[in-house]
Amino acid sequence: MKLKVYVDRMSQPSRAVLIFCKVNGIDFEEIKVELSKRQQLSPEFRSINPLRKVPAIVDGRFKLFESHAILVYLASAFPGVADHWYPADLSRRARIHSVLDWHHQNLRRGAATFVLNTVLAPRLGLPLNQQAATEAEKILISSLSTIENIWLKGDGRYLLGGLRPSIADLSLVCEIMQLELLDGKDRDRILGPHKKVQQWIESTRNATRPHFDEVHNVLYKVKTKLSEQRSRTTLPSKM
Amino acid sequence: MKLKVYVDRMSQPSRAVLIFCKVNGIDFEEIKVELSKRQQLSPEFRSINPLRKVPAIVDGRFKLFESHAILVYLASAFPGVADHWYPADLSRRARIHSVLDWHHQNLRRGAATFVLNTVLAPRLGLPLNQQAATEAEKILISSLSTIENIWLKGDGRYLLGGLRPSIADLSLVCEIMQLELLDGKDRDRILGPHKKVQQWIESTRNATRPHFDEVHNVLYKVKTKLSEQRSRTTLPSKM
Numbered sequence: 001m002k003l004k005v006y007v008d009r010m011s012q013p014s015r016a017v018l019i020f021c022k023v024n025g026i027d028f029e030e031i032k033v034e035l036s037k038r039q040q041l042s043p044e045f046r047s048i049n050p051l052r053k054v055p056a057i058v059d060g061r062f063k064l065f066e067s068h069a070i071l072v073y074l075a076s077a078f079p080g081v082a083d084h085w086y087p088a089d090l091s092r093r094a095r096i097h098s099v100l101d102w103h104h105q106n107l108r109r110g111a112a113t114f115v116l117n118t119v120l121a122p123r124l125g126l127p128l129n130q131q132a133a134t135e136a137e138k139i140l141i142s143s144l145s146t147i148e149n150i151w152l153k154g155d156g157r158y159l160l161g162g163l164r165p166s167i168a169d170l171s172l173v174c175e176i177m178q179l180e181l182l183d184g185k186d187r188d189r190i191l192g193p194h195k196k197v198q199q200w201i202e203s204t205r206n207a208t209r210p211h212f213d214e215v216h217n218v219l220y221k222v223k224t225k226l227s228e229q230r231s232r233t234t235l236p237s238k239m
Numbered sequence: 240m241k242l243k244v245y246v247d248r249m250s251q252p253s254r255a256v257l258i259f260c261k262v263n264g265i266d267f268e269e270i271k272v273e274l275s276k277r278q279q280l281s282p283e284f285r286s287i288n289p290l291r292k293v294p295a296i297v298d299g300r301f302k303l304f305e306s307h308a309i310l311v312y313l314a315s316a317f318p319g320v321a322d323h324w325y326p327a328d329l330s331r332r333a334r335i336h337s338v339l340d341w342h343h344q345n346l347r348r349g350a351a352t353f354v355l356n357t358v359l360a361p362r363l364g365l366p367l368n369q370q371a372a373t374e375a376e377k378i379l380i381s382s383l384s385t386i387e388n389i390w391l392k393g394d395g396r397y398l399l400g401g402l403r404p405s406i407a408d409l410s411l412v413c414e415i416m417q418l419e420l421l422d423g424k425d426r427d428r429i430l431g432p433h434k435k436v437q438q439w440i441e442s443t444r445n446a447t448r449p450h451f452d453e454v455h456n457v458l459y460k461v462k463t464k465l466s467e468q469r470s471r472t473t474l475p476s477k478m
Binding site for chain 1: 289290301303304305306307308309311312315316329330332333334336337339340341343344347348385389
């Protein structure tokens with residue numbers, strides 16, 4: 001039975017799992033769970049993931065959620081996946097776990113909370129919270145500095161000095177990609193000083209093309225819509 | 240060269256790593272990094288963990304931080320560790336990763352932020368933040384409900400229906416143990432309704448005795464001190 005992958009392409013961990021499957025030639029069926037329509041609350045999806053979050057997978061009778069756990073499982077269970085994504089070498093593997101563990105309370109917390117409270121909340125029927133955005137921006141900028149100065153230290157193109165990408169590169173880059181939705185000034189202020197981070201995003205995009213842009217296409221469309229809305233609100237008044 | 244484990248026993252992930260090493264007969268040297276004396280900021284420790292957090296380990300020339308990554312590494316690299324801690328079976332292992340990933344933004348975020356902002360902040364020279372405590376309590380109670388109703392569903396004594404503990408049991412129980420520092424009323428209100436969680440804490444304590452209580456002893460001492468302080472402040476006045 002084909003692997004089932006439950007995703008909303010507007011969710012950054014969903015995009016990471018989708019890109020991973022496509023790049024590695026894993027035969028899978030993509031099943032859409034639209035968060036804006038609250039489809040994650042349906043009884044059908046609840047039987048897949050009682051925590052009602054995407055992504056989730058079903059492999060035969062085995063159900064799994066949490067994107068990092070999914071990436072580790074897919075890299076281990078599907079024999080066609082190249083070693084660099086999740087190395088068999090224990091110390092290299094351990095350092096990838098270290099980055100993935102760090103991600104949750106740092107980059108993910110900062111980026112997701114910031115984008116939610118500056119851009120996305122109204123689309124989900126939620127209020128914008130300025131204080132939450134301010135706190136999240138600090139965590140986000142500190143996280144980008146850690147990536148720039150610690151995880152990307154050395155000559156490798158990827159995290160931890162890697163010459164080829166791992167599941168940690170894919171997960172973290174997909175997280176950062178949501179900053180595309182920000183107003184250009186905000187994005188430049190936050191990402192601008194982090195030159196290595198910018199190069200690393202491009203390296204990861206190139207290593208996973210054409211799937212990277214194909215899966216991010218929905219994000220690019222929302223970005224265009226938001227830009228049009230912003231330029232309409234800043235047009236000179238006829239008064 | 241003996242494994243070096245850098246810890247502060249007042250840190251719950253430090254305690255999880257220490258208990259794991261002791262229960263599994265891993266030969267190691269415990270090196271104290273006292274957070275209350277800001278020893279994690281020293282140049283020596285920075286060369287071990289540039290993020291300046293405990294726990295961290297050095298195994299030969301290999302340095303590693305983030306407690307979940309450390310537990311996975313130790314369970315994989317030390318041949319004497321029983322399979323139940325981190326099963327070789329891919330689907331059981333994947334579900335343990337799923338719990339560990341969930342932990343970061345849920346139980347850990349709720350418990351650590353709540354205890355910091357109700358009890359520990361003054362000991363670390365920080366102000367108590369009532370709003371942060373209120374938000375953290377919601378996350379904490381929701382996380383305990385998830386453990387009670389989802390992760391502890393079924394007949395097993397441990398998470399995911401396990402008959403013996405895994406690294407996820409150890410990590411999550413150590414996180415919850417910091418609630419010992421709360422005022423009795425707060426602790427009863429938060430933990431009281433979660434009967435399965437209470438049984439599971441006892442099961443994990445029993446499965447790892449005597450090391451569990453020995454490593455938690457520092458926490459029990461602080462608990463006694465805090466209780467004495469509370470009873471002094473509620474003594475009838477002589478006025």
